[in-house]
Amino acid sequence: MALSLRSWVANDGWARLVLVSPVVGGKCGSFLEDFHDILLWATVQLPPSDAGAGAMCESGLSYSFESELLPGAAAYVQDCPHLPQGKKTVVHVSAHLINAVSFSVRFSDDFPSLNMAQHRGQDPRIIILTTVPGITGVLLVLILFLMFTASSNYIRLSSYEIFFYTHNLFIIFYIILMLHVVGGALKYQSNVDMHPPGCLQSNHTSLSDGVGDNQKDSSLGATETFCREEARFSPHFPVTWLWVSAPLCLYCAERLCRYVQSSIPVTIVSVVKHPCDVIEVCMMKNGFKARPGQYILLSCSSVSSFESHPFTLTKCPTKKKETFCVHLRVVGDWTELLTHQLLTEFSQSEVLPMVHQTRYPKLLVDGPFGSPSEEVFNYKISVCVAGGIGVTPFACILHALLDGWMQYKLRRLYFVWACKDLQSFYWFADLLCTLHNKLWEENRPDYLNIQLYLSTQTEFQHLCEERYKPLSSRLRIGRPQWELLFDEIGRSNNHKRIGVFCCGPKGMSRALHSLCNSNPHPGVTFEFNTESFI
Amino acid sequence: MGKIEWAMWANEQALAAGLIYLTGGIVGVAGQFRGWQFAAFGVAAGCFVCMLEYPRGKRSKGTSVARTGQYCFTVCVKAFGPLTQNYYVRALLHAALSVPGGFMLATVLGCVCLGMASLIYLSAAIHGEHWEPILLTKEVKTAVGESIKEPPSNPPPRPPAELRRKRVEDVEGAAYVNPMPVITNE
Numbered sequence: 001m002a003l004s005l006r007s008w009v010a011n012d013g014w015a016r017l018v019l020v021s022p023v024v025g026g027k028c029g030s031f032l033e034d035f036h037d038i039l040l041w042a043t044v045q046l047p048p049s050d051a052g053a054g055a056m057c058e059s060g061l062s063y064s065f066e067s068e069l070l071p072g073a074a075a076y077v078q079d080c081p082h083l084p085q086g087k088k089t090v091v092h093v094s095a096h097l098i099n100a101v102s103f104s105v106r107f108s109d110d111f112p113s114l115n116m117a118q119h120r121g122q123d124p125r126i127i128i129l130t131t132v133p134g135i136t137g138v139l140l141v142l143i144l145f146l147m148f149t150a151s152s153n154y155i156r157l158s159s160y161e162i163f164f165y166t167h168n169l170f171i172i173f174y175i176i177l178m179l180h181v182v183g184g185a186l187k188y189q190s191n192v193d194m195h196p197p198g199c200l201q202s203n204h205t206s207l208s209d210g211v212g213d214n215q216k217d218s219s220l221g222a223t224e225t226f227c228r229e230e231a232r233f234s235p236h237f238p239v240t241w242l243w244v245s246a247p248l249c250l251y252c253a254e255r256l257c258r259y260v261q262s263s264i265p266v267t268i269v270s271v272v273k274h275p276c277d278v279i280e281v282c283m284m285k286n287g288f289k290a291r292p293g294q295y296i297l298l299s300c301s302s303v304s305s306f307e308s309h310p311f312t313l314t315k316c317p318t319k320k321k322e323t324f325c326v327h328l329r330v331v332g333d334w335t336e337l338l339t340h341q342l343l344t345e346f347s348q349s350e351v352l353p354m355v356h357q358t359r360y361p362k363l364l365v366d367g368p369f370g371s372p373s374e375e376v377f378n379y380k381i382s383v384c385v386a387g388g389i390g391v392t393p394f395a396c397i398l399h400a401l402l403d404g405w406m407q408y409k410l411r412r413l414y415f416v417w418a419c420k421d422l423q424s425f426y427w428f429a430d431l432l433c434t435l436h437n438k439l440w441e442e443n444r445p446d447y448l449n450i451q452l453y454l455s456t457q458t459e460f461q462h463l464c465e466e467r468y469k470p471l472s473s474r475l476r477i478g479r480p481q482w483e484l485l486f487d488e489i490g491r492s493n494n495h496k497r498i499g500v501f502c503c504g505p506k507g508m509s510r511a512l513h514s515l516c517n518s519n520p521h522p523g524v525t526f527e528f529n530t531e532s533f534i
Numbered sequence: 535m536g537k538i539e540w541a542m543w544a545n546e547q548a549l550a551a552g553l554i555y556l557t558g559g560i561v562g563v564a565g566q567f568r569g570w571q572f573a574a575f576g577v578a579a580g581c582f583v584c585m586l587e588y589p590r591g592k593r594s595k596g597t598s599v600a601r602t603g604q605y606c607f608t609v610c611v612k613a614f615g616p617l618t619q620n621y622y623v624r625a626l627l628h629a630a631l632s633v634p635g636g637f638m639l640a641t642v643l644g645c646v647c648l649g650m651a652s653l654i655y656l657s658a659a660i661h662g663e664h665w666e667p668i669l670l671t672k673e674v675k676t677a678v679g680e681s682i683k684e685p686p687s688n689p690p691p692r693p694p695a696e697l698r699r700k701r702v703e704d705v706e707g708a709a710y711v712n713p714m715p716v717i718t719n720e
Contacts, residue, residue, distance in 0.1 A: 097643075100639070101567075124639050154599055158539060
């Protein structure tokens with residue numbers, strides 16, 4: 001598939017442009033003048049602080065989705081939030097080690113106050129270990145190394161706790177970062193007007209004429225000025241805290257806000273067990289508002305004190321009904337324990353059938369947070385592709401359409417759902433059929449186009465219930481063929497802008513992304529948005 | 535919450551530390567800095583640690599994802615038997631390899647990182663973990679519809695395919711009496 005520039009710019013261009021770190025040009029100018037003398041004898045590579053990138057504000061991201069500031073950036077940001085910063089750190093640390101060697105080798109007798117080393121040729125390791133910037137630097141690198149090695153994909157998949165707890169070391173990282181600049185290693189010249197760069201010392205002879213004339217006046221030009229006094233250096237006032245505090249304050253404010261909001265208790269209304277290890281939890285919370293496509297963080301203190309896990313809402317609270325639901329698939333130990341606690345209470349009620357004793361564990365809900373799937377309603381035509389449990393954001397969309405489809409800009413929805421097991425379709429079979437029937441009765445048969453795929457082919461299966469007839473006729477065996485599907489969608493909707501939303505395994509997401517970038521149907525723009533849950 | 539597998543993390547750390555050690559060693563040797571012999575040792579030690587740590591061990595619970603092309607490394611590491619399986623040995627080995635790196639500036643970072651990996655391995659060993667190779671077992675794939683190529687085992691008249699399909703769990707119930715006597719042409 002050939003890459004189409006127009007499609008690539010529409011899908012990925014903005015994200016790349018916005019997320020490249022800006023170089024502070026203005027700061028560089030004044031930086032160079034003050035540090036002229038230092039630059040003469042040492043190489044100093046100090047990029048602007050990476051502090052801004054360190055503060056990850058989920059609410060900030062949500063705001064950007066809301067206001068459509070960053071189309072297509074959502075997928076990019078969720079994939080690699082601060083990976084480029086880690087790579088820059090390697091360059092940064094290597095440069096500092098070179099600096100330590102420079103401080104030792106190029107010990108200056110002319111400007112003794114600029115030296116970090118105590119004598120020429122001092123072991124750079126001693127310089128590092130006996131100065132505050134050195135020790136704090138080493139500690140910072142160690143913490144970063146721990147965080148980096150624990151954040152690989154494999155560790156996150158196999159032992160999420162290691163990743164989670166090591167990443168919480170960022171608090172210590174920030175404190176040590178603030179202390180890193182103490183010690184005044186970096187100095188600037190404080191009397192530039194009396195000792196401008198390149199001026200000649202008054203007791204040195206100039207090379208152009210044999211006998212130096214001390215009384216040469218400045219009418220000869222700036223290049224021939226004499227120094228009126230010796231250069232004086234003072235330590236640079238540490239401004240790191242200025243760069244760091246603003247995002248840090250934002251982050252702390254956000255965390256406080258989320259903590260206060262999530263401490264309001266949640267009432268569990270019902271727990272339903274679905275096939276293929278999925279349970280549906282319906283809850284109610286005072287003042288909880290969410291839009292279709294958003295997700296929440298669930299935490300349960302009786303399961304784990306510090307862990308919270310994201311789940312997409314499958315039904316949002318509306319004016320008519322205040323309950324909201326999540327469908328969670330039992331995959332790891334946290335979900336297993338939670339399911340056990342939720343369902344055991346249910347089974348105990350069989351002992352006392354008259355008294356409905358349901359004492360569910362205490363659940364805390366944090367959120368809701370935005371996700372790319374909220375944009376489905378902002379297109380006239382949308383294609384929603386779901387893989388397995390990835391159908392949850394789209395289920396919420398379908399619920400919202402069931403409540404009232406006319407209020408949205410959306411005029412046509414292609415719903416493609418691929419599952420490995422036929423039983424999985426029963427999670428939302430009722431919802432799909434109800435919506436399908438409602439749209440047919442309201443004379444909009446072309447609004448919703450459902451395609452179900454059963455990707456593993458063991459034997460011929462179908463949804464045999466009579467009430468699921470609309471679904472059984474739309475069930476296909478085998479994997480979806482994206483090129484054919486997109487060609488058909490493009491032919492039916494020529495000269496339109498179509499939003500493609502994917503929530504499923506990475507392979508599916510990648511295939512769709514490259515297909516959207518390759519402009520499968522000329523005249524139609526496919527804008528790709530993806531959401532992943534790893 | 536849950537059983538943490540320390541060895542997985544120690545493996546990632548040791549691999550990263552090996553790479554850092556190797557890089558530092560190359561820089562030290564290339565620049566011919568003071569104490570470059572330690573850097574040369576760092577290159578060798580870094581390579582060795584990378585090769586030892588590249589094959590991932592099998593997880594005790596859950597799916598293990600092997601690194602690309604790790605099969606030949608797995609075979610080599612497995613050949614050393616208990617020396618590589620035991621994490622106490624690995625912890626000691628990494629600690630010993632990291633010490634010379636501390637004598638030269640370029641390899642100092644590698645030394646510290648390998649030291650930390652050694653500590654995590656010690657923790658893994660204390661928790662009773664050991665290294666198991668990930669070796670793929672060949673699974674016999676029964677493709678769909680293969681039985682359709684085989685001729686029917688019973689002569690006609692035959693009941694429909696669903697009833698004819700061999701039900702292993704209920705062989706007695708699956709047996710049927712042929713309504714017409716079967717005469718072979720002998």
